[in-house]
Amino acid sequence: MHIAESQPVSAQYSPAHIRATWNGTGSVEDAARALGFSRATGYDLIRKGRFPCRVLRIGRSSRVVTASLLRVLESGEPEYNDART
Numbered sequence: 001m002h003i004a005e006s007q008p009v010s011a012q013y014s015p016a017h018i019r020a021t022w023n024g025t026g027s028v029e030d031a032a033r034a035l036g037f038s039r040a041t042g043y044d045l046i047r048k049g050r051f052p053c054r055v056l057r058i059g060r061s062s063r064v065v066t067a068s069l070l071r072v073l074e075s076g077e078p079e080y081n082d083a084r085t
Contacts, residue, residue, distance in 0.1 A: 025063035052078035
């Protein structure tokens with residue numbers, strides 16, 4: 001996903017911007033930034049099954065479900081991913 005550099009970081013990861021520009025899933029790095037933590041922390045939380053929103057494992061890749069991320073951002077309540085890998 002390409003983000004224009006002229007936008008402030010907070011605007012890039014606002015629910016309105018995510019809703020308008022993301023498809024059904026997003027990268028772990030972008031989702032982690034939207035939630036306010038690093039890429040490394042995001043992957044660590046996924047390994048522990050504690051990422052605050054739904055994560056899909058596709059082969060060796062992980063993708064964050066956009067609708068779940070939006071619910072977490074808007075409500076402030078985590079939807080922990082119970083799937084263990």
